[in-house]
Amino acid sequence: MSTASAADANVxxxxxxxxxxxxxxxxxxxxxxxxISEGLARGxxxxxIDGKIVDAVRxxxxxxxxxxxVALKLLTSRDSDSLDVLRHSSAHVMAQAVMRLYEGVSxxxxxxxxxxxxxxxxxxxxxxxxxxxxxxxxxxxxIKAKEPFERQVLDRDEARKLCADLNQDLKVEHIDTxxxxxxxxxxxxxxxxxxxxxxxHIPDTGKIxxxxxxxxxxxxxxxxxxxxxxxxxxxTAFFDKKELKAYLERLEEAKRRDHRVLGKQHGLFAINPxxxxxxxxxxxxxxxxxxxxxxxxxxELLSRGYDPVYSPHIGRVELYETSGHFPxxxxxxxxxxxxxxxxxxxxxxxxxxxxxELDQDGEDKLMAAVEVLGVELPGYKPSASTEDxxxxxxxxxxxxxxxxxxxxxxPHHCHIFKAQQRSYRQLPLRLFEFGTVYRHEQTGELNGLLxxxxxxQDDAHIFCTADQVEEEFRATINLTKFVLESVGLNNYRVQxxxxxxxxxKYVGSEENWDNAEGALRGVLQDSGLDFNExxxxxxxxxxxxxxxxxxxxxxxxxxxxxxxxxxxxxxxxLEYNGSDNxxxxxxxxxxxxxxxxxxxxxxxxxxFAGAFPMWLxxxxxxxxxxxxxSIEYAVQVGKQLSDEGIKVTVDTSGGxxxxxxxxxxxxxxxxxxxVGPKEAESGALALRDRIxxxxxxxxxxxxxxxxKKEIEERTVRQVYQGSGExxxxxxxxxxxxxx
Numbered sequence: 001m002s003t004a005s006a007a008d009a010n011v012x013x014x015x016x017x018x019x020x021x022x023x024x025x026x027x028x029x030x031x032x033x034x035x036i037s038e039g040l041a042r043g044x045x046x047x048x049i050d051g052k053i054v055d056a057v058r059x060x061x062x063x064x065x066x067x068x069x070v071a072l073k074l075l076t077s078r079d080s081d082s083l084d085v086l087r088h089s090s091a092h093v094m095a096q097a098v099m100r101l102y103e104g105v106s107x108x109x110x111x112x113x114x115x116x117x118x119x120x121x122x123x124x125x126x127x128x129x130x131x132x133x134x135x136x137x138x139x140x141x142x143i144k145a146k147e148p149f150e151r152q153v154l155d156r157d158e159a160r161k162l163c164a165d166l167n168q169d170l171k172v173e174h175i176d177t178x179x180x181x182x183x184x185x186x187x188x189x190x191x192x193x194x195x196x197x198x199x200x201h202i203p204d205t206g207k208i209x210x211x212x213x214x215x216x217x218x219x220x221x222x223x224x225x226x227x228x229x230x231x232x233x234x235x236t237a238f239f240d241k242k243e244l245k246a247y248l249e250r251l252e253e254a255k256r257r258d259h260r261v262l263g264k265q266h267g268l269f270a271i272n273p274x275x276x277x278x279x280x281x282x283x284x285x286x287x288x289x290x291x292x293x294x295x296x297x298x299x300e301l302l303s304r305g306y307d308p309v310y311s312p313h314i315g316r317v318e319l320y321e322t323s324g325h326f327p328x329x330x331x332x333x334x335x336x337x338x339x340x341x342x343x344x345x346x347x348x349x350x351x352x353x354x355x356x357e358l359d360q361d362g363e364d365k366l367m368a369a370v371e372v373l374g375v376e377l378p379g380y381k382p383s384a385s386t387e388d389x390x391x392x393x394x395x396x397x398x399x400x401x402x403x404x405x406x407x408x409x410x411p412h413h414c415h416i417f418k419a420q421q422r423s424y425r426q427l428p429l430r431l432f433e434f435g436t437v438y439r440h441e442q443t444g445e446l447n448g449l450l451x452x453x454x455x456x457q458d459d460a461h462i463f464c465t466a467d468q469v470e471e472e473f474r475a476t477i478n479l480t481k482f483v484l485e486s487v488g489l490n491n492y493r494v495q496x497x498x499x500x501x502x503x504x505k506y507v508g509s510e511e512n513w514d515n516a517e518g519a520l521r522g523v524l525q526d527s528g529l530d531f532n533e534x535x536x537x538x539x540x541x542x543x544x545x546x547x548x549x550x551x552x553x554x555x556x557x558x559x560x561x562x563x564x565x566x567x568x569x570x571x572x573x574l575e576y577n578g579s580d581n582x583x584x585x586x587x588x589x590x591x592x593x594x595x596x597x598x599x600x601x602x603x604x605x606x607x608f609a610g611a612f613p614m615w616l617x618x619x620x621x622x623x624x625x626x627x628x629x630s631i632e633y634a635v636q637v638g639k640q641l642s643d644e645g646i647k648v649t650v651d652t653s654g655g656x657x658x659x660x661x662x663x664x665x666x667x668x669x670x671x672x673x674x675v676g677p678k679e680a681e682s683g684a685l686a687l688r689d690r691i692x693x694x695x696x697x698x699x700x701x702x703x704x705x706x707x708k709k710e711i712e713e714r715t716v717r718q719v720y721q722g723s724g725e726x727x728x729x730x731x732x733x734x735x736x737x738x739x
Contacts (some may be wrong), residue, residue: 009025009061010022010023010024010025011023011024011025011027011060011061011064011070012064012067012068012069012070013027013032013060013069013070013072014069014070014071014072015032015072015073016072016073020069023060025059025060025061025064026059026061027059027060027061028056028057028058028059028060029044029046029047029049029054029055029056029057029058029060029072029074030044030056030057030203032060032072032074033056033074040074040076043076043077044056044074044075044076044203045075045076045077045079045082045085045086045202045203045207046075046081046082046085046200046201046202047072047073047074047075048072048073048075048081049063049070049071049072049073050063050070050071051071053075053081053084053085053200054199054200055149055151055199055200055201055203056074056075056202056203057148057149057151057203058151060072077239082239083238083239084112085200085201085202086202086207086208086237086238086239087112087116087117087236087237088110088111088112088117088199088200088201089149089201089202089205089207089208090116090117090208090211090235090237091110091111091112091117091118091119091235092110092149092188092190092193092195092197092201093139093142093143093190093205093208093211094110094117094119094135094139094211094213094233094235095107095110095119095121095193095195096142096190096191096192096193097135097136097138097139097142098119098121098123098127098135098233099193100138101134101135101138102123102124102125102127103124103125104123104124105121105122105123106121106122106123106167106168106169106170107119107120107121107168107170107171107195108120108121108122108170108219108221108230110195113234114556115236115247116214116234116235116236116237117234117235117236117237118232118233118234118235119232119233120219120221120230120231120232121230121231121232121233122170122221122228122229122230122231123231126231127216127231127233128216129213129215129216132213135213135233136211136212136213139211142190142191142205143205143206143208143211144206145191145205145206146204146205146206147190147191147204147205148190148203148204149188149189149190149201149202149203149204149205150188150189150190151186151187151188151199151201152186152187152188152189153184153185153186153187154184154185154186154187155183155184156175156179156182156183156184156185159175159184159185159187159196160172160175160176162187162194163175163196166194168196170221170228171196174196175196178222186198186199188201190204190205207239208237209238209239209240209241210237210238210239210240210241210243210244211235211236211237211238211244212235212236212237212244212248213233213234213235214234214235214236215234216231216232216233216234217231217232217234218230218231218232219231219232250553250554250555253553254553254555254606256609257553257605257606257607257609257610258606259448259449259450259602259603259605259606260447260448262605262606262609262610263286263448263449263602263605265610266285266610266667266668267283267284267285267286268282268283268285268286268289268601268605268610268618269281269282269283269286269448269449269601270283271448276453276454277443277446277453278441278443278446278451278452278453278454279452279453279454280449280452280454280598284618285618285619286601286618288618288619288647289601289604289612289616289617289618290597290601292615292616293594293597293600293601293616294434294458294597296486297458297483297593297594298432298434300479300482300483301430301432301460304430304475304479305430306430306431306432306460307429307430307431307432308431308432308433309413309416309431309432309433310433310435311406311409311412311413311416311433311435312406312412313405313406313436313438314337314403314404314405314406315403315404315406315411315412316401316402316403316404317336317402317403317404318402319404319411319412319415320333320404320407320411322411322571322572323408323410323411323414323568323571323572324507324540324541324567324571325407325408325411326404329407331440332407332439332440332441333404333405333407333438333439333440334404334405334407334438334440335347336402336403336404337402337403337404337405347402350390350394353386353389353390354386354390356386360382363382380392405437405438406435406436406437406438407437407438407439408437409433409435409437409457409459409461410459410461410565410568410588410590411568411572412435413431413433413459413461414461414568414569414572414574414588415572416431417429417431417461417463417574417586418572418573418574421577422463422575422576422577422586423576423577424465424576424577424578424579424584426576427463427464427465427468427576427586428462428463428464428465428468428472429462429463429464430460430461430462431460431461431462431463432458432459432460433459433460434456434457434458434459434597435456435457435459436454436455436456436457437454437455437456437457438453438454438455439453439455440453441453448602449598449599449601449602449605450598450599450602450603451599452596452598452599455596455597455598455599456596456597456598457592457594457595457596457597458592458593458594458595458596458597459590459592460590460591460592461588461589461590461591462476462588462589462591463569463574463576463586463587463588464586464587464589465576465578465584465586465587466515466587468587469515469516469519469564469587469589470519470522470523472589473519473520473523473545473562473564473589474523474526474527476562476589476591477494477523477524477527477529477545477562478527479591479593480547480560480562480591480593481529483560483593483594484547484549484559484560484593486714487604487613487616487714487716488607488613488716489549489551489559489607491549491550492547492548492549492550492559493529493530493531493532493547493548494524494529494530494531494532494545494546494547494548495531495532495533495534495537495545495546495548495558496520496521496524496531496532496533496534496543496544496545497534497537497538497539497543497544497545497546498517498533498534498535498536498537498538498543499513499517499535499536499538499543500535500536501535503536505540506538506540506541507540507541507567508541508542508566508567508570509566512566513542513543516542516543516564516566517543519564520543520545520564521533524545531545539563539565540567541563541565541566541567541568542563542564542565542566542567543563543564544561544562544563544564544590545561545562545563546558546560546561547559547560547561549603551603551606551607552607557603558595559593559594559595559599559600559603560591560592560593560594560595561590561591561592561595562589562590562591563589563590563591564587564588564589565587565588565589565590566585566587566588568588569585569586569587569588570585574586574588604616610668611668611690612668612670613714613715613716614670614671614707614710614711614715615710615711615712615713615714615715617647617668617669617670618647619647619648619649619667619669619670620646620647620648620669620670620671620707620711621641621646621647621648621649621669621670621671621672621673621707622648622649622650622651622660622664622667622669622671622672622673623635623637623638623641623648623649623650623651623672623673623675623685624651624657624660624661624664624672624673624674624675625650625651625652625657625675625676626657626674626675626676626677627657627676628654629677630675630676630677630679630680631650631652633675633679633680634650634651634652634675635650635652637650637673637675637685637700638650640700640704641673641700641704641707644704644707644708645708645711646704646707646708646711651663651664657674660672661674661688664690665690668690669690670689670690671687671688671689671690671707672687672688672690673685673686673687673688673703674686674687674688678697679697682697682699683699683700684697684698684699684700685697685698685700685703687703687706
């Protein structure tokens with residue numbers, strides 16, 4: 001709220017057109033909008049002040065600093081940031097409706113998501129989708145009332161008392177722990193509903209024009225599975241009903257494109273719990289798609305001066321301690337491998353010490369166990385500090401070798417660089433590998449090929465001089481663009497992930513970070529690519545550029561990535577001999593246009609609804625003989641096509657040719673080659689396109705030339721709008737020709 005001193009002075013406001021005017025200190029952004037036009041005021045959702053999204057009804061004096069004008073931008077439904085504000089407010093409205101309908105509701109949190117919002121509740125009664133109509137009916141009442149969102153700021157003690165009086169014990173706990181360093185906190189009220197919240201919010205509930213509850217699921221307090229179980233209610237909201245309808249239609253289309261369903265239906269991949277959750281089995285058809293992608297990229301990389309390398313699937317734990325990945329990311333890595341049961345025992349011992357979970361009795365039992373196993377731990381004293389105890393355990397483990405399933409390829413590639421003496425004349429050195437790595441993802445996060453525990457990265461690491469960074473980064477950006485556009489993914493933007501200047505998690509000098517971020521920003525500006533900057537999203541070792549790709553139904557996927565790294569070369573003490581005959585540290589660039597072959601393929605399955613373009617298709621042509629009498633010629637045609645590098649099968653099953661064509665179309669085969677006595681006599685085939693239907697009879701050589709041209713040009717002719725698109729009629733084409 002405005003301070004007393006601020007109340008006596010006017011506030012200067014600068015609009016986007018540069019106009020500066022003075023207004024009373026209690027003026028709000030909404031007041032400014034009313035001064036321009038009533039129509040604009042009705043459309044205002046929030047405001048952007050000095051780059052920060054805020055409530056449109058907050059006094060502008062809250063943001064004034066001396067005589068510096070407040071930079072104001074009014075946000076309406078046309079601004080992308082407004083939708084997030086609307087959905088945040090919708091989460092509050094949904095929570096208000098739930099509290100009206102159920103007794104004993106304890107509120108957790110209600111953030112927005114990419115597609116909407118959710119709110120976590122502790123409710124004695126279980127909510128199901130059958131309850132959605134009555135909750136939505138209550139939501140409509142709240143919207144109709146046009147309840148204003150009112151902000152209130154309290155000091156921590158007052159805030160704690162308010163939450164306690166409201167019987168909101170989860171909010172009390174959050175104030176005591178999560179907000180312990182904040183002197184004041186803010187609340188928002190609409191009607192009788194009060195919630196601890198930073199905001200911002202819409203002016204009133206009437207701004208919500210289209211809202212729908214989507215699903216309900218289980219969750220836990222602050223995401224801790226050992227914490228208090230909660231119920232999570234998901235919803236979505238839009239500024240008009242047409243947008244909501246379009247969104248729901250996209251969701252239905254996404255269900256039809258589910259790569260897990262299509263993968264099973266078309267024999268692309270399988271995931272069997274007996275093999276292991278999150279460990280994909282590539283079936284022959286899926287493997288053909290993967291091999292095609294690998295061959296395509298391998299050929300391109302070799303032509304661009306990359307060198308292939310291979311590295312083992314495991315490595316000593318010390319390798320990842322040097323890189324900084326272990327034990328900091330231990331929860332997402334598989335447990336270390338040891339040569340004896342003692343190793344596992346000591347590793348668990350060390351972990352329990354680190355977490356403070358080991359009492360004296362437990363420690364005594366562990367000491368007795370290792371003595372029975374004949375292990376000596378010189379220097380281990382129960383009276384020593386936790387750090388000293390861990391050091392003794394760690395020294396034993398180092399001497400007796402611990403291994404990890406490889407969680408990333410970078411440390412291995414650093415040692416490949418280090419394996420030979422390097423000169424500046426050899427740089428940039430570009431190493432690539434289709435390297436399989438292993439991550440212990442949580443069971444609930446696994447999702448077909450999109451989230452797995454064993455993944456193959458199209459990984460490459462470029463070692464270069466500081467002067468070469470900009471050009472190499474430009475080349476990797478161009479490579480990623482080329483790869484995406486080759487599979488028809490032309491709608492993308494780049495997210496430039498930068499460090500948060502106020503965070504201490506980043507390694508490396510300020511100068512290196514400034515140089516790296518400046519180089520990446522300059523390349524992206526010169527490239528003309530659509531990009532946005534995201535402070536705080538950089539890797540701990542350097543800034544990165546992530547390609548955010550939109551598929552044919554508008555979903556965004558994070559695929560290719562390029563990362564700059566000054567950290568690993570330093571940690572591994574990598575050196576090259578410079579032109580001054582002195583040792584210098586190289587700069588490292590990580591890049592992966594696919595990201596991982598699993599995720600990339602899973603995304604393509606959904607993007608194309610299983611109907612791959614010709615060059616990627618696992619079955620490009622199916623030869624369909626008219627009858628058993630033509631099987632011999634069909635096999636001969638199949639061999640001719642196969643010899644030309646075309647992926648072909650021959651349907652030797654019985655039955656009518658119409659059924660064979662129908663099956664081929666349902667299997668999403670690109671072309672059908674129908675052959676009978678007439679074709680055998682003339683050395684021809686009748687070619688049929690899955691999309692365009694009958695293309696007529698032609699010599700085999702002509703058909704081969706046509707098919708190879710489409711493959712070589714990597715043509716992407718059509719993105720399907722459904723996983724079971726209507727196929728051309730098979731009883732006869734437009735010319736009346738029948739099979």
